[in-house]
């Protein structure tokens with residue numbers, strides 16, 4: 343039984359890989375609240391006004407998801423609570439939150455993380471981080487086509503996205519809630535290329551074997567799923 347959390351910048355391929363991976367391993371996917379998120383379009387229209395509200399919205403949904411995932415112990419999450427502060431801190435650093443909002447946010451996050459510490463299973467089993475360059479990120483954002491994420495919607499998004507990418511390296515290095523691994527999202531087109539998809543899945547399976555979450559002789563072709 344495994345809980346795998348994905349991470350990576352906007353458009354890196356987290357939702358896509360969540361779907362591929364959960365299907366491959368026979369586990370349940372948890373997706374972020376995006377298209378049904380009422381605060382997201384408000385945030386892109388007026389980031390300073392809505393940065394705190396959006397973060398509380400995401401934090402709340404991520405808290406629910408990680409609690410359910412750790413309880414069920416058979417899930418893949420397309421972004422998790424462990425990445426939440428990266429976004430808020432970056433927005434705060436560019437003046438989109440007051441000191442009171444920052445203090446309240448970190449107190450709330452701290453309380454939620456303390457709650458997770460009290461669960462029988464406290465941490466995920468693996469973090470899969472997808473690295474992408476700025477060019478790949480923009481190409482994928484364009485391909486997906488959410489209007490408010492496009493550079494044509496707001497030219498300052500170029501700086502926002504470049505800044506966001508810079509926050510990921512130190513975040514990944516510091517992350518220590520579980521074993522972790524990186525996927526090269528520039529190199530592997532796991533959407534269009536079956537060969538690339540298998541390479542990425544093999545990398546993840548090898549890591550799961552290395553950390554003892556899959557038996558050494560596990561093989562997809564002989565894996566039998568038992569219906570509950």
Ligand SMILES: Nc1ncnc2c1ncn2[C@@H]1O[C@H](COP(=O)(O)OP(=O)(O)O)[C@@H](O)[C@H]1O
Pocket residue numbers: 350351352353354355356357358359420482483485486527530531532533534
């Ligand atoms: N490795 C990849 N190669 C090519 N296209 C990809 C890849 N990963 C995702 N995409 C495409 O990029 C867009 C964004 O992917 P998505 O999974 O929604 O990213 P995220 O959840 O990280 O924001 C989608 O249109 C998806 O089909």
Ligand SMILES: Nc1nc2c(ncn2[C@H]2C[C@H](O)[C@@H](COP(=O)(O)O)O2)c(=O)[nH]1
Pocket residue numbers: 350351352353354356374376382385393396397400421426429430433491
């Ligand atoms: N300010 C924040 N924005 C966030 C956060 N998590 C996601 N997002 C935004 C970024 C994208 O526009 C959209 C979906 O993200 P994907 O990476 O899944 O494409 O939501 C956050 O915590 N704070």
